[in-house]
Amino acid sequence: MKNRIRNKSLRDKIISADEAAAIIKSGMTIGCSGFTPSGYPKAVPLALVEKAQGEDFNINILTGASVGSELDGALAEAGLINRRYPYQSDKNLRSSINSGDVKYSDIHLSHFPQNIRYGHYGDIDLAIVEAIAITEEGWIVPSSSVGAAPTFLKEAEKIIVELNLKQTLDLEGVHDIYQLADPPEREAISLVQADQRIGSPYIKIDPKKIEGIVITEIEDEISFAAYQDDISNKIASHIIDFLEAEQQAGKLPKELLPLQSGVGAVANAVLSGLCNSNFENIKFYSEVIQDAVLELIDCGKIDIASGTSITLSESGKKQFKENIDLYKDKIILRPQEISNNPEIIRRLGSIAINTAIEADIYGNVNSTHIMGSRMMNGIGGSGDFARNAYLSIFVTSSVAKGGKISSIVPMVSHVDHTEHDVDIIVTEQGLADLRGLSPQERAVEIITKAVSPLYKDKLLDYFERAKNRGGHTPVKLNEALSWHQRYIDTGTMK
Amino acid sequence: MKNRIRNKSLRDKIISADEAAAIIKSGMTIGCSGFTPSGYPKAVPLALVEKAQGEDFNINILTGASVGSELDGALAEAGLINRRYPYQSDKNLRSSINSGDVKYSDIHLSHFPQNIRYGHYGDIDLAIVEAIAITEEGWIVPSSSVGAAPTFLKEAEKIIVELNLKQTLDLEGVHDIYQLADPPEREAISLVQADQRIGSPYIKIDPKKIEGIVITEIEDEISFAAYQDDISNKIASHIIDFLEAEQQAGKLPKELLPLQSGVGAVANAVLSGLCNSNFENIKFYSEVIQDAVLELIDCGKIDIASGTSITLSESGKKQFKENIDLYKDKIILRPQEISNNPEIIRRLGSIAINTAIEADIYGNVNSTHIMGSRMMNGIGGSGDFARNAYLSIFVTSSVAKGGKISSIVPMVSHVDHTEHDVDIIVTEQGLADLRGLSPQERAVEIITKAVSPLYKDKLLDYFERAKNRGGHTPVKLNEALSWHQRYIDTGTMK
Numbered sequence: 005m006k007n008r009i010r011n012k013s014l015r016d017k018i019i020s021a022d023e024a025a026a027i028i029k030s031g032m033t034i035g036c037s038g039f040t041p042s043g044y045p046k047a048v049p050l051a052l053v054e055k056a057q058g059e060d061f062n063i064n065i066l067t068g069a070s071v072g073s074e075l076d077g078a079l080a081e082a083g084l085i086n087r088r089y090p091y092q093s094d095k096n097l098r099s100s101i102n103s104g105d106v107k108y109s110d111i112h113l114s115h116f117p118q119n120i121r122y123g124h125y126g127d128i129d130l131a132i133v134e135a136i137a138i139t140e141e142g143w144i145v146p147s148s149s150v151g152a153a154p155t156f157l158k159e160a161e162k163i164i165v166e167l168n169l170k171q172t173l174d175l176e177g178v179h180d181i182y183q184l185a186d187p188p189e190r191e192a193i194s195l196v197q198a199d200q201r202i203g204s205p206y207i208k209i210d211p212k213k214i215e216g217i218v219i220t221e222i223e224d225e226i227s228f229a230a231y232q233d234d235i236s237n238k239i240a241s242h243i244i245d246f247l248e249a250e251q252q253a254g255k256l257p258k259e260l261l262p263l264q265s266g267v268g269a270v271a272n273a274v275l276s277g278l279c280n281s282n283f284e285n286i287k288f289y290s291e292v293i294q295d296a297v298l299e300l301i302d303c304g305k306i307d308i309a310s311g312t313s314i315t316l317s318e319s320g321k322k323q324f325k326e327n328i329d330l331y332k333d334k335i336i337l338r339p340q341e342i343s344n345n346p347e348i349i350r351r352l353g354s355i356a357i358n359t360a361i362e363a364d365i366y367g368n369v370n371s372t373h374i375m376g377s378r379m380m381n382g383i384g385g386s387g388d389f390a391r392n393a394y395l396s397i398f399v400t401s402s403v404a405k406g407g408k409i410s411s412i413v414p415m416v417s418h419v420d421h422t423e424h425d426v427d428i429i430v431t432e433q434g435l436a437d438l439r440g441l442s443p444q445e446r447a448v449e450i451i452t453k454a455v456s457p458l459y460k461d462k463l464l465d466y467f468e469r470a471k472n473r474g475g476h477t478p479v480k481l482n483e484a485l486s487w488h489q490r491y492i493d494t495g496t497m498k
Numbered sequence: 499m500k501n502r503i504r505n506k507s508l509r510d511k512i513i514s515a516d517e518a519a520a521i522i523k524s525g526m527t528i529g530c531s532g533f534t535p536s537g538y539p540k541a542v543p544l545a546l547v548e549k550a551q552g553e554d555f556n557i558n559i560l561t562g563a564s565v566g567s568e569l570d571g572a573l574a575e576a577g578l579i580n581r582r583y584p585y586q587s588d589k590n591l592r593s594s595i596n597s598g599d600v601k602y603s604d605i606h607l608s609h610f611p612q613n614i615r616y617g618h619y620g621d622i623d624l625a626i627v628e629a630i631a632i633t634e635e636g637w638i639v640p641s642s643s644v645g646a647a648p649t650f651l652k653e654a655e656k657i658i659v660e661l662n663l664k665q666t667l668d669l670e671g672v673h674d675i676y677q678l679a680d681p682p683e684r685e686a687i688s689l690v691q692a693d694q695r696i697g698s699p700y701i702k703i704d705p706k707k708i709e710g711i712v713i714t715e716i717e718d719e720i721s722f723a724a725y726q727d728d729i730s731n732k733i734a735s736h737i738i739d740f741l742e743a744e745q746q747a748g749k750l751p752k753e754l755l756p757l758q759s760g761v762g763a764v765a766n767a768v769l770s771g772l773c774n775s776n777f778e779n780i781k782f783y784s785e786v787i788q789d790a791v792l793e794l795i796d797c798g799k800i801d802i803a804s805g806t807s808i809t810l811s812e813s814g815k816k817q818f819k820e821n822i823d824l825y826k827d828k829i830i831l832r833p834q835e836i837s838n839n840p841e842i843i844r845r846l847g848s849i850a851i852n853t854a855i856e857a858d859i860y861g862n863v864n865s866t867h868i869m870g871s872r873m874m875n876g877i878g879g880s881g882d883f884a885r886n887a888y889l890s891i892f893v894t895s896s897v898a899k900g901g902k903i904s905s906i907v908p909m910v911s912h913v914d915h916t917e918h919d920v921d922i923i924v925t926e927q928g929l930a931d932l933r934g935l936s937p938q939e940r941a942v943e944i945i946t947k948a949v950s951p952l953y954k955d956k957l958l959d960y961f962e963r964a965k966n967r968g969g970h971t972p973v974k975l976n977e978a979l980s981w982h983q984r985y986i987d988t989g990t991m992k
């Protein structure tokens with residue numbers, strides 16, 4: 005324990021998970037570490053469920069982004085969540101959100117920490133943060149993610165630390181914690197290269213706020229290595245062909261520009277594909293460091309991987325542990341306010357690759373809602389990157405539900421990324437390059453390049469008839485959302 | 499002329515507007531200075547219309563933002579425009595855009611210059627830029643706006659200067675020209691306070707590119723001082739009450755945070771209203787410096803007004819000329835890439851006030867399209883500010899067309915600013931504060947606070963029935979756009 009709690013007097017603060025859960029009162033607003041199923045508190049939430057289940061008890065849960073089921077899933081199932089910000093991807097929580105039981109608001113991940121400090125969401129009563137160690141000074145060494153933990157620790161009245169012995173101490177030194185002052189005192193962020201360190205490896209806190217330290221050995225939920233299917237491979241190869249052509253045209257350097265990619269199959273396929281590309285000394289400046297990033301480090305293509313969390317599969321974790329020294333040199337974990345910061349993303353000129361649920365013929369993208377109403381996950385960091393990138397690329401399979409749904413529609417049923425923030429749309433069918441096109445030209449480009457043959461004629465027919473109505477962006481108001489309604493009524497958009 | 503063209507050899511380059519127009523060939527892409535009817539070329543476009551009207555001739559016109567009718571109006575009417583970026587507000591051009599004759603794409607104003615340099619729109623053949631003088635070195639002293647002129651001058655193969663003798667030489671020194679390097683070489687922008695100067699008063703160019711200098715005395719089109727009616731005064735007082743309450747709650751300093759506001763009646767009413775508020779030493783960091791900004795300087799409330807153009811009414815111009823020394827000290831004109839830069843806006847923590855055409859019950863905003871299809875003006879800089887502000891406020895009258903249209907609808911017919919980027923919606927009815935609310939809570943807040951009594955029950959009824967469908971953001975797909983369709987069919991949304 006000496007190694008893990010280096011400040012002697014803090015060792016007296018060790019308490020059980022049950023004792024920690026007893027600190028939590030109904031009505032509290034609680035900020036938890038965690039970003040994807042990585043680095044989130046597990047023992048205390050599970051103890052809380054034991055304690056509070058069935059009672060008239062609820063709390064507001066704030067995190068960095070999505071977290072594992074021990075936190076979101078268990079609390080939602082027990083009906084203990086009142087409000088939840090800024091992102092989630094949990095099955096149980098999703099149902100509670102869609103039934104209206106949980107008041108959820110999905111918020112740009114880079115905005116979220118500053119909004120907390122601005123007081124947009126009221127006071128933070130408690131921070132629960134996973135750590136691998138506490139320093140002599142009483143500062144926190146985060147575990148596999150940073151997320152919004154620095155802000156929660158700063159703003160919360162009290163702190164509970166989950167000290168996780170299963171998280172390797174080797175992670176120490178990977179983090180780079182830089183905290184922003186708020187306007188009117190904010191300075192320029194000095195980061196101008198993806199591999200730069202601008203902060204401290206520790207989260208500096210006032211150790212007097214620590215109410216308890218819970219020792220735990222519950223591991224992060226396993227993230228399944230995304231399955232690379234035929235569709236994701238096709239999308240990836242369209243993207244790589246495009247980037248190579250841009251490079252040949254002198255528009256991109258041999259090192260590309262810093263890459264951002266969402267998680268999942270397509271992201272994995274693109275990253276793997278880059279191992280066989282012409283590009284070299286690539287920089288990865290993104291949110292989540294997933295298996296394929298390790299692969300890119302292994303094949304020598306990547307110089308630096310900067311993110312706010314490491315989220316690996318079972319085999320990825322093994323690989324990471326065995327080669328920790330190699331990887332440690334190339335990985336930096338930052339607060340999400342820095343990984344996703346518009347100032348940095350715009351300055352670096354990111355190439356952003358994010359996933360759409362659906363897109364429309366004019367280039368608007370829906371990343372969050374199924375058939376307009378049902379929340380899937382949330383906008384997450386996609387807007388931070390898409391809005392500020394050098395190139396904003398969105399990917400989606402051209403159809404969903406075995407062809408019953410076209411992922412390109414006359415009008416998206418919800419807009420998360422407007423036509424102004426989408427440069428390129430890619431499906432397995434092809435790549436539509438929208439830069440500089442008028443809405444009507446975009447429609448032709450998208451329909452010819454990206455739509456499934458199942459829906460191409462139908463969409464062209466809609467577009468031609470809409471044009472008869474006239475206007476810059478022709479829309480048939482009584483038909484624009486009829487494809488979705490037809491799917492709801494008949495089970496297919498056909 | 500010695501004072502105006504200080505480099506002797508450049509005086510040989512003086513040509514007539516007709517000679518300049520002869521340089522313009524069909525198919526060219528031309529970048530023009532100008533931002534609002536301020537500082538745009540006038541003589542050469544008018545000569546071009548004379549020359550090319552009726553011929554099979556067209557060009558692509560790029561500007562900073564909207565410009566006066568001598569450029570957009572005359573060229574559009576003569577059918578000489580093929581493509582047009584990134585913003586406009588001209589009656590003739592609007593028709594040509596909506597008829598499909600002009601291929602228009604409205605683009606975030608801060609993105610536009612870098613997109614040009616990135617090559618997203620192809621090569622720039624010619625820059626036509628209004629100046630008040632050319633320095634000894636052959637550099638340009640811009641006139642009443644900066645806009646995207648620095649980028650056009652840098653990227654264009656050839657340059658025509660319109661030297662406007664009616665623009666006062668006193669403007670020299672007002673400009674602060676800082677030009678960004680592009681990724682991967684971009685540095686942090688050192689501006690951390692609204693009143694900071696970080697560049698040069700001149701646009702440095704390669705004088706060898708100057709093909710001709712046209713001497714002109716055509717004045718900028720007069721901008722009419724926006725009429726402050728009862729509605730705009732009510733909206734303004736809701737906003738000022740809100741800001742005062744935020745300040746009393748300790749959330750805003752006595753100096754506020756830097757203000758941005760669109761142009762027009764509400765903006766003028768808010769700015770005038772601030773003269774009678776508690777706030778002091780206000781900083782204005784925006785795009786356009788309009789009459790009411792002079793008023794705020796006069797009443798001693800404003801420390802600095804930073805923008806990219808000065809756009810005044812007849813009387814405003816007189817006032818400006820007569821007190822130039824006073825105003826010069828407090829005004830800075832920057833390239834739009836700096837005035838609208840997300841890095842700066844986020845750092846400064848702007849309070850952004852922009853106008854919506856319509857908003858929906860979940861907080862999405864349409865700034866551009868009438869009934870989904872017809873382009874009004876374009877997104878302009880509203881997204882640059884709304885997306886990065888400390889507080890993003892949208893204003894609109896609760897009804898349009900004498901009550902036949904509700905400006906709050908079940909679903910906006912076009913989305914320019916998503917629910918994620920809208921904190922506050924204000925109509926003359928009241929102010930809806932959406933921060934931290936779930937979509938369903940937002941609907942209640944908006945309907946109770948901001949909707950006209952004419953449409954309140956109708957909108958509540960829609961919302962209640964949508965809720966029966968369920969989901970996080972309940973939408974009745976077959977009804978969401980029916981209010982707009984009803985207006986088209988019957989002339990009213992009632």
Ligand SMILES: CC(C)(COP(=O)(O)OP(=O)(O)OC[C@H]1O[C@@H](n2cnc3c(N)ncnc32)[C@H](O)[C@@H]1OP(=O)(O)O)[C@@H](O)C(=O)NCCC(=O)NCCS
Pocket residue numbers: 265266267268269291358359360361362371372374375380381382383384385386403404405409410411412
């Ligand atoms: C958009 C997003 C949901 C896609 O996730 P994914 O796992 O790649 O996509 P899937 O193909 O598994 O689709 C997810 C679900 O949406 C459904 N779906 C996909 N396209 C659809 C469409 N056009 N219409 C309706 N449903 C659709 C799928 O059927 C699946 O539903 P199911 O779970 O009931 O089977 C996910 O990327 C996301 O949440 N993005 C937003 C946040 C973000 O981009 N973060 C990264 C920033 S760094």
Ligand SMILES: CC(C)(COP(=O)(O)OP(=O)(O)OC[C@H]1O[C@@H](n2cnc3c(N)ncnc32)[C@H](O)[C@@H]1OP(=O)(O)O)[C@@H](O)C(=O)NCCC(=O)NCCS
Pocket residue numbers: 759760761762763785852853854855856865866868869874875876877878879880897898899903904905
């Ligand atoms: C939104 C915008 C068009 C409003 O302009 P405005 O002059 O304040 O608004 P008006 O009330 O005069 O409305 C303009 C037109 O839209 C119509 N309109 C207004 N609300 C409407 C609605 N809800 N539905 C349909 N039409 C509507 C008006 O009737 C008027 O039409 P008309 O010219 O045929 O009479 C204008 O602010 C704009 O272009 N904004 C986008 C760019 C921007 O915000 N720039 C500032 C960034 S710094």
